[in-house]
Structures are given as structure tokens and as C-alpha cells.
Amino acid sequence: MKLKTTFAATCAALTFSALPAAAHFQLIYADQTQIERPGDVPVKLIFWHPMTAGHVMDMGMPQEFFMLHRGERIDLSDSLTETTFTGPDNTGVAFDGVVPVKRSGDYVVVVDPAPYYEESEDIYIRQITKSYMNRNELPTDWDADLGLEAEIIPLNKPGNIVAGSTFSGRVMANGEPVAGAEIEIEYMAAEPDMATSTAGDMTITPPPGGAIVAITDEDGEFTFGVPTAGHWGFAALGVVEGAEHEGKELSVDAVIWVRAWDISAPAAN
Structure with missing residues (x-):
């Protein structure tokens, strides 16, 4: 989960990786x-494999759960209750908020989850995740830099991406853009x-062909052509160098979820 050492000079490179197709994604x-x-x-806060509706991982109590609205950060952690989520393969600990x-x-x-121990890789994973809601179509905060340890700042309005168009984002770690970051991309195949x-x-x-992957350019930016409507997740992997937890490597990932919509023809009169 280390950063790539080469990258496209002007745009993100999109490819299919040999990585497993079922990637961990915080929802x-x-x-x-x-x-x-x-x-x-x-x-619902769920740690899952959404592209394949695969294994559900047990979440610990999130370190932070909050929202930004009109520039104000509002703590939502008191709304959290532990629950379970059941996928086709198993049931895991999740949270309702x-x-x-x-x-x-x-x-x-935004949720900053407790680090999750991935036994198969002998590392911890912490996916700092953002998603978006809007009321009355008024844009106020969607492109805000929240100053998170790791985050993806959207360059398109994330709540109304048009299917067939593109989504672009900028990967940031500790206030700096991350060049050569590996972005795993997944569709929420089972809501x-x-x-x-x-x-x-x-x-x-x-x-x-495995996981869908893009690599950020020298400005930390990437672009992905969104082929269909629905929920799309983007995870920039291991963007905080040297992070550790309990004496083991900690992959601090930045995750963003966006919503794409079809453009429908008007109803016949």
C-alpha cells in the first residue's frame, strides 16, 4: 500500500490492477x-466489500463522526448506536447514526473509524471517509477542504454526477496534495x-481484470469516467507515510462516496 513512484504528468492513469477485486471500503x-x-x-456505517457484496468486517467504535454544514463542524458521535450488518457471506458489527x-x-x-487489523496483510487499516447530502439544491460546502489527515477533495459536485460524465478529485494528506497515489474505485453493487x-x-x-485503479498526477488529481448511475466509492490507499498502530503498519486511506444519476427523458404529454 505504498505510493507509486511514477505518475502521469497531466492526468490520472486509469488501469486494471492485479489487486483483489473485492476491496475494503468504509461506507x-x-x-x-x-x-x-x-x-x-x-x-449506516459499514466496513464492507461493496463491489462484490462480499465479507463484512467488524467495526470498532469510530474515533470521530461529524458533519460540516455552512462552514460549521457539528459532532454527531452521540447519535451512534452499535448494530450489525448482514451481507450474503456473513454478519459484522456496524453502526447506525x-x-x-x-x-x-x-x-x-465524515467518519474516522477505529483502525481495523487485516490479518492477511498483518497491517491496520483506517479509512477516513466522506459522503454528501444536500437540501434544496443549494451548494455551500461540497468543495471544502476539511483539513483531515487524509481526504479526497471533490472537483465536481459529488451529489449529482451525471452518469456517462466524469468525476475528478484531489488527494490530500496533512494539507499537501499526494502525487502518485493509488486510487481504488468501486461501485456499490448491493445497496x-x-x-x-x-x-x-x-x-x-x-x-x-481485478480492482479498478487510477493514479494521481503531480497535483494529486485523478479523473474517472462514471459509466452508470449509483453510488461510487474512491479510496486513496496508504497516503500518510510512516503511519503505525500498535507497532504495526497503519494504512491511512482517504475515501469519498459520490452519487451518479441518469438523465431521464421528459414524460410524454
Whole structure:
């Protein structure tokens, strides 16, 4: 999970890697992201393999859970309750939370999870994750730099990407852009059922060739052509050099989730 030493000079290189197709991804999932009326919006925090609806990892209590709205950081950790999430293969510890949506604007939701020990690699993984909601289509905070230890700053509005267009982001670590960062890209192939805390039906078959990967350019930027509507996750792996936890390597990853939509034809009169 080390940074690449070579990179494209002007744009991100997109390729298929020999890495496993089922990547670890921290989720912040809500079944509504474009909010019309004020109220408490339930979210689920799940550590999962969303492209294949694979193994669910047990989460520890997150270190932080908060939102940014109109420039104000609001702690949401008191809303967290431990629960379980069941995928096709197993059940794991997850968390339910609440995002209070009142005024119009963007709601940038962030979780900094407890480090997870990956026995097969003998390392810890900590995926600092952002997702987005909006009320009344008013842009306020979507492109904000939150100053996180690791984060991906979106260069397109992350809540209404048009399927068939592109999404671009800039990878940052401790306030500096990260050149040559490896970005794993996954589609949420089975959306969680909020009521039952189980995985829904698979909607796609993962592509051949392994994980979908892009590499950031010298400015820490990457671009991905979004082929279909739905939830897309981007994980910049191991972008904080030299990180450790309990005497072992700690991969500090930056994760962002965006929502793509189809453009529909108008209804016939």
C-alpha cells in the first residue's frame, strides 16, 4: 500500500490492477441524499466489500463522526448506536447514526473509524471517509477542504454526477496534495436495506481484470469516467507515510462516496 513512484504528468492513469477485486471500503450510507424536507436522516456505517457484496468486517467504535454544514463542524458521535450488518457471506458489527438536516445546503458527513487489523496483510487499516447530502439544491460546502489527515477533495459536485460524465478529485494528506497515489474505485453493487440492515440484491457483475485503479498526477488529481448511475466509492490507499498502530503498519486511506444519476427523458404529454 505504498505510493507509486511514477505518475502521469497531466492526468490520472486509469488501469486494471492485479489487486483483489473485492476491496475494503468504509461506507457512510443513506438511502436519501437529496433532501426535500428537514428532519433526521438515518445513516449506516459499514466496513464492507461493496463491489462484490462480499465479507463484512467488524467495526470498532469510530474515533470521530461529524458533519460540516455552512462552514460549521457539528459532532454527531452521540447519535451512534452499535448494530450489525448482514451481507450474503456473513454478519459484522456496524453502526447506525443520524444526520440532522435543517437548513438548505450541503451536509458533508465524515467518519474516522477505529483502525481495523487485516490479518492477511498483518497491517491496520483506517479509512477516513466522506459522503454528501444536500437540501434544496443549494451548494455551500461540497468543495471544502476539511483539513483531515487524509481526504479526497471533490472537483465536481459529488451529489449529482451525471452518469456517462466524469468525476475528478484531489488527494490530500496533512494539507499537501499526494502525487502518485493509488486510487481504488468501486461501485456499490448491493445497496444496504436500512430497515433490515441487510444487503440488497446485486445489480451488477464486477468487471474482469481485478480492482479498478487510477493514479494521481503531480497535483494529486485523478479523473474517472462514471459509466452508470449509483453510488461510487474512491479510496486513496496508504497516503500518510510512516503511519503505525500498535507497532504495526497503519494504512491511512482517504475515501469519498459520490452519487451518479441518469438523465431521464421528459414524460410524454
